[in-house]
Amino acid sequence: MTSPAVPRQPLLDDAIIALHAPTQAWSGRDGDIGDAAIDGIYHGDIRHIRSVRIRVADSSIETISRSIIDAATVEFGSVLRGLDDDGADPKVRLIRHRALSAGVMTEHLGLHSHRDVPLSVAVTVEVAPEFAPMQDVKAGLAATEPWHAEAIAASDGTPGRIEVRSSDGHRSFVVEAAGAAATVADTIVLRWDIELDPRSVVEIGWSATLTDDTLVVAAAANSEIAVPSTDDPRLARWVEQATRDLAALRLVLPDHPEDAFYAAGAPWFFTLFGRDSLWAARLALATDPGIAASTLRVLARLQGTKTDPATAEQPGKILHELRSAPLSLPNEGVHLPPLYYGTVDATPLWVCLLADARDAGMPEAEVRELVPALRAALTWITDFGSGTGSGFLDYVDETGHGLANQGWKDSGDSIQWRDGRLAEGPIALCEVQAYAYEAAVRGAQLLDDLGEGGGDELREWAAVLRDRFRDAFWVTTPEGRYPAIALDAHGAAVDSLTSNIGHLIGTGILDANEERACADLLLGASMSSGFGIRTLSLGAAGFWPLSYHGGSVWAHDTAVAVHGMLRSGLLAEAREVAGQLVDAAEGFAYRMPELHSGDSHDAVPFPTPYPASCRPQAWSAAAAIVCAEAYAAAP
Template structure:
């Protein structure tokens, strides 16, 4: 029996407005294979959308679109054209996806001197397969699907979810779950004919919904001497607008969906990192992300969900998430993350520095105190003074840092480390959270600031003693401590997350900076997740040698904050080279192949795109190049550009609620 395979994504076209998306071949055809389909939330509503003109699929020549929600597929209908060399009958198919809706219009243009009589048809198939089944590469899942003709169109349904399909002027034929829309048309000489159809989804079980675009983000504009940065920023802002969502529980609070196609929902870690990177565009998304995560903050200890008092959640789903073949079953609200709680505190502190309104910050201080207490009382499960994780259920996530695949924490020879695992970067997060949290407590006259400063100081001392590994090429931090408190010795990108947290001495920071810019970690297209010297390195490994844009951007920001601007520019230049190679829509991750060996970055073929933190990485790189330092309490926004910044002019940077223009170079 052939093993099911996860669909590849790299050569498919996506049109999206969260929580809806349409994936197709480059010509717009949805043929039922792999990822192809129109989705709403976690269901594939249609798995087949095939356009024919004159009973033939038009020949594709171009795909384009003004934004993430729209694609225009241009093709030729040569079977109804004349016999001359120039094509004179063309087809323009425009696909638009809004939250809960797919609309298509088809225009047939005729440059001939005589009218053309033909037909336009669209073949559709209702599916309603769950996303987790599609991700596992499975087909034929057992679920009821009904298709019924109603006045003016069709109603497709499965369980509580229904979709209304309309196609004005079309003849509609239904055969089981399949249907065909057909228009008989006459295209006048030197004229055109347009037909259109749409499908609107109603899902009363959804826990998330779409959110309006940000006017502040729309007002942001950048002009740079390096056109790659401007191009990446423009594409990234458009993608981020399409990823804005809210929850049924808090419909007025906006957050960023993690990414398409698999993660159109609230993820604690992903949403926090994306919001943090986007602070130069305003505090709105940070404040609402903080509030929605505070709404779900843990209040009790529940082993099955990994909830604990003060803990920030990992992900939200409408129902339990079963990952076929992996033995993973996650409850609808799952708290299996070791880093989101400290990251929440870090985001609150940084948003305050960027000018989040005082009353909004103050309202979240009880949640801040609970989050800090979680680090002390629950995050350190064995009392050794470090935050660690272990799945106690047997069907949760085995690894609960950002590198959450089963093989992500390896020894230098490639063997897996045994948990509980204490990740190096999580200790850096905890230190920064304790120091930043103490600053907030003191500023607002609340108790505990001195206690948390002392806690952070003790953690810093323990980290220096327990994590560092001597090496002829220069000492470096272990990626983690294993269950026996041994230093897991693989050199990984995790060490880049320590920069800028304050847990390092200047000398330690310089050692890490040198490592990150070395050929073993810097691929020329960004920072590899694992050094090429490691036994488990493979450039197409999800967390063992690939490059993640957000991971690299975190290192770039930390390098810039600690004063290592030359190394920051090296990694930032790598990301810009990768962005250009991917048409400025940075995928979730790409291969760790060296830029010296390939003229363009090699895709990781199953990578999501767009991905919130990959898009937000563009703003993080801009902020690092400009050397932005915000302190709303002092009323200062410092600009200290790096040597690699060149000419940059941006408008619409927001500080303390006001728009700022910045020009350097």
């Protein structure tokens, strides 16, 4: 007897996406929507439409081309051989042009005939509503929610509009199809009866306009991003794709539409994240400095003001993520409130980005407006960040259903010893101490420059942290001497060699010799895959190239190391690592996914996808900007 299938997170690597946050459409490579678990048209955190299928009477539709025109536009070319004559050449084509804008998906269907006789062609588009929550899709548990539909007249009085509304009344979409006959049963069916003259083209089309009155985010009005120049043709293609994706990922909060931020990525993370939005803005600073300032303001407005274990909020703390409803991931045992603060690194990263933005030209008046938030963030770092009183910033989930790990490697098995054992929390991550050190030093300088007090105390705190870090974190193993990924609940240094050490470079917590030693390890055979830096070394028992955080390569993680190497003057090393990411980008048609396999370039000519990897991802796209800086700076 066959056991029932276990619900799984959908695979994403072979799907086609068009997006304009907060709206996205996922389909198969033939253009139809509905065959794969991820397929659908989403708005915010709801999959409004499960499937969209085109049929042509008397012919199959055989897709022969697909073109990703930009982040929001994709085109599929097909032949209709059932309508052909007896010759070898296909003579009837269907061009399916899909375009996304915020809240709207439009498809234009072009029928092209090279035949010398007229054709009568019936085309149908079948649309299946669903209204499933994104979290259910991610868990492999999506089911169609109750819905009802009614025909409504267009503004000019003609038929062809169907409004579909979820049973709770909060979500809806309107289908419009000029010239089509529309019927509603279990699905919505649009039908066109077309007379296709010899050697002619007929254009038809339809659209879906999606709404959700519970959304806490909205599309940004201005999505233009400068494209940095480079002489390397592969890097130029990656940068062009990356800036288009970053533009499509810009969002705002409705009460402050002037302040944009980067949504973390598609499909699961079309919302505000602390760490992700900060790192994306920081890595993209050279080409999009304005979004750094606006991201800082958005997060400052939601900065913690009280202590609440249920949400992990503390005074001065920067949030982890914002949702319109609680987030439940039953496969992972995670249940998060809509406003969740369970992140240990977002607060120091906020301070670091403020210092970067000021150095990049953020007006002093705008910086001064954020001084109260700056002071609150610095106080959280020095007074609240160490929940155990160890003096190091650490974390532990107090609820039992929050994130077990609260650094960027937030999967349950990400913090492990070289022998494969999982570390016991509370956990103090090495890179978080580096962020905190940098935040204290640069925050002190900001206060000094603005004529504010408190800088000396922050520098003293940072100096003590630096000394204690050197005493507690450095380990020696058969792989060399390096900072451990973390200290565990007993203060023991968790001795695996990881990409986390790349985040230390450029922060000031290491001296120049220590930075070069870390860079050499990251470029060594156990950490360097040839397509980027592995999250965990080959020498660790838990290494697996397709482990989410235990051997894979993350573009942003590698780019953070490049960012630090550039700041530390390790220009040749930065250029070498950046070149690995360019090799990887070529293998992914220049749209870098969230992560990919840690297989060695020596073993495989192209990077192996991590099949559930999100794309586009803001910080993976922003990695292209840092790589362009490395190419420009390298001798």
